Amino acid sequence: MCGILGIVGHNDVAAQLYDGLTVLQHRGQDAAGIATANGSKLRVHKGNGLVSDVFDENSMSLLEGRVGIAHCRYPTAGSEGSDEAQPFYVNSPFGIALAHNGNLINTDALRNEVFEQDRRNVNTESDSEVLLNVFAHELDTQKALNPEAAFRAIEGVHRRCVGGFAVVATVLGLGLVAFRDPNGIRPLVLGKRNSGGQDEYAVASESVALDLLGFERVRDVRPGEGIVVTPRGELFTRQCAEPREHTPCIFEYVYFARPDSMMDEVSVHKARMRMGQKLGEKILRLRPDHDIDTVIPIPDTSRDAALEIANVIGVKYREGFIKNRYVGRTFIMPGQGERAKSVRRKLNPIPLEFRNRVVLLVDDSIVRGTTSKQIVQMARDAGARKVYLASAAPAVRYPNVYGIDMPSAEELVAHGRTDEEVEKLLGVDWLIYQDLSDLEEAVSGPKQRINHFDSSCFNGEYVTGIEPGYFERIQQLRSDEAKKTRRA
Numbered sequence: 001m002c003g004i005l006g007i008v009g010h011n012d013v014a015a016q017l018y019d020g021l022t023v024l025q026h027r028g029q030d031a032a033g034i035a036t037a038n039g040s041k042l043r044v045h046k047g048n049g050l051v052s053d054v055f056d057e058n059s060m061s062l063l064e065g066r067v068g069i070a071h072c073r074y075p076t077a078g079s080e081g082s083d084e085a086q087p088f089y090v091n092s093p094f095g096i097a098l099a100h101n102g103n104l105i106n107t108d109a110l111r112n113e114v115f116e117q118d119r120r121n122v123n124t125e126s127d128s129e130v131l132l133n134v135f136a137h138e139l140d141t142q143k144a145l146n147p148e149a150a151f152r153a154i155e156g157v158h159r160r161c162v163g164g165f166a167v168v169a170t171v172l173g174l175g176l177v178a179f180r181d182p183n184g185i186r187p188l189v190l191g192k193r194n195s196g197g198q199d200e201y202a203v204a205s206e207s208v209a210l211d212l213l214g215f216e217r218v219r220d221v222r223p224g225e226g227i228v229v230t231p232r233g234e235l236f237t238r239q240c241a242e243p244r245e246h247t248p249c250i251f252e253y254v255y256f257a258r259p260d261s262m263m264d265e266v267s268v269h270k271a272r273m274r275m276g277q278k279l280g281e282k283i284l285r286l287r288p289d290h291d292i293d294t295v296i297p298i299p300d301t302s303r304d305a306a307l308e309i310a311n312v313i314g315v316k317y318r319e320g321f322i323k324n325r326y327v328g329r330t331f332i333m334p335g336q337g338e339r340a341k342s343v344r345r346k347l348n349p350i351p352l353e354f355r356n357r358v359v360l361l362v363d364d365s366i367v368r369g370t371t372s373k374q375i376v377q378m379a380r381d382a383g384a385r386k387v388y389l390a391s392a393a394p395a396v397r398y399p400n401v402y403g404i405d406m407p408s409a410e411e412l413v414a415h416g417r418t419d420e421e422v423e424k425l426l427g428v429d430w431l432i433y434q435d436l437s438d439l440e441e442a443v444s445g446p447k448q449r450i451n452h453f454d455s456s457c458f459n460g461e462y463v464t465g466i467e468p469g470y471f472e473r474i475q476q477l478r479s480d481e482a483k484k485t486r487r488a
């Protein structure tokens with residue numbers, strides 16, 4: 001679930017892109033990159049690692065220009081190699097750099113089309129490079145270079161690309177271009193700032209990047225909408241796809257986004273608190289005279305939900321696991337070996353919060369079960385009398401194909417298992433999952449800002465439809481087993 005950011009300013013934007021990326025780091029820890037446009041030159045610097053690893057004074061000083069884009073990567077296609085770090089660049093037409101959050105599900109067909117019909121070379125296995133080439137080809141077929149031409153090129157992208165995508169690009173001679181898939185699966189928000197009487201614009205995956213940089217959150221980019229900002233700060237917007245049902249990815253609210261972000265007009269923090277309230281009510285419904293002594297979150301993401309569960313069921317909230325702040329998010333690490341090792345390195349129990357107690361551990365979600373299996377054992381080793389586990393999301397039973405790297409159903413601990421079987425496998429005395437209707441209501445909130453979601457990993461319903469054989473293919477390409485073989 002990569003992070004993307006684009007800025008048009010009145011001075012060089014590289015330093016701000018860097019700062020913005022640091023608050024989007026939770027969306028991708030594998031690679032980072034920045035591209036800036038300066039007159040007739042596009043500068044790109046990218047590589048593997050955290051934002052702070054990839055850039056130094058020297059590389060930053062080369063990134064000149066008042067228009068720029070940035071990306072931090074969590075791979076969902078291709079490899080983890082540095083050649084697939086973003087932004088990607090093509091020199092024709094005009095010179096374009098592009099950064100993408102999401103995942104295309106017709107990449108193979110598009111790759112052939114791009115080569116055979118559009119006569120363009122795609123040099124990596126990345127779906128994002130394919131998307132860039134589709135956009136480049138569509139722009140090349142336009143007669144002029146202006147916002148209208150960019151909108152028509154975006155229409156072409158919508159006609160040809162299927163999947164989840166939020167995109168920022170910089171086109172030499174035009175400025176910043178941004179667009180969002182017709183279902184608005186992946187997030188993208190527009191911000192504005194006034195500097196010395198002139199407007200500056202930014203688009204970002206999450207509003208937290210706008211906050212940091214002093215941009216006011218104007219609105220979310222609409223599903224299917226295209227945006228162009230010229231180097232002079234003129235904003236152009238247009239709907240570039242037939243309106244479809246807006247179905248943002250619900251997993252953004254469950255896990256991916258930072259709680260201090262607003263996404264499609266919903267506060268992620270509040271959504272997580274409501275998830276906790278709903279789950280607390282479910283616990284009371286199922287066991288009105290429960291014997292829980294303490295509610296303990298599995299840091300970080302579950303904290304908001306855990307605190308509300310504790311409030312609803314009338315039990316103390318305690319921080320029982322201390323997180324090593326120097327270990328990143330485990331779920332978005334590329335291999336299972338690394339993920340499993342990192343849980344123990346990342347979380348350590350405070351035994352006195354467990355000894356002789358019945359503890360309710362709370363996580364935002366249970367995906368492969370990597371975290372919960374180890375945490376439950378740690379709680380027992382620390383002396384807990386009974387260990388219960390609550391998940392603020394329902395059981396994850398189906399692959400995600402729109403930008404979250406859960407390609408293989410077999411790797412999901414709940415796939416093909418009943419809740420009781422998962423309970424046993426995780427070694428807990430009681431496992432409670434959120435109901436999907438409660439999760440969706442929790443995110444919609446009382447104002448019912450969003451009516452439908454991409455909840456595919458919970459219900460197996462895919463808003464774009466899925467071609468026969470697709471799941472088998474991605475399983476072969478992207479399962480942990482396949483990745484391991486590739487690396488060997």
Ligand SMILES: O=P(O)(O)OC[C@H]1O[C@H](OP(=O)(O)OP(=O)(O)O)[C@H](O)[C@@H]1O
Nearest residue numbers: 300301329330331366367368369370371
């Ligand atoms: O069942 P699993 O496959 O282990 O995946 C789910 C876990 O992974 C995530 O934590 P992560 O460590 O990535 O980040 P966090 O610190 O934001 O909670 C998520 O919050 C769950 O704890």
Ligand SMILES: NC(=O)CC[C@H](N)C(=O)O
Nearest residue numbers: 001002075076077101102
């Ligand atoms: N998580 C994402 O948004 C990934 C973007 C793109 N599919 C890649 O693998 O680089």
Ligand SMILES: [Mg+2]
Nearest residue numbers: 298299300301
């Ligand atoms: Mg976690």
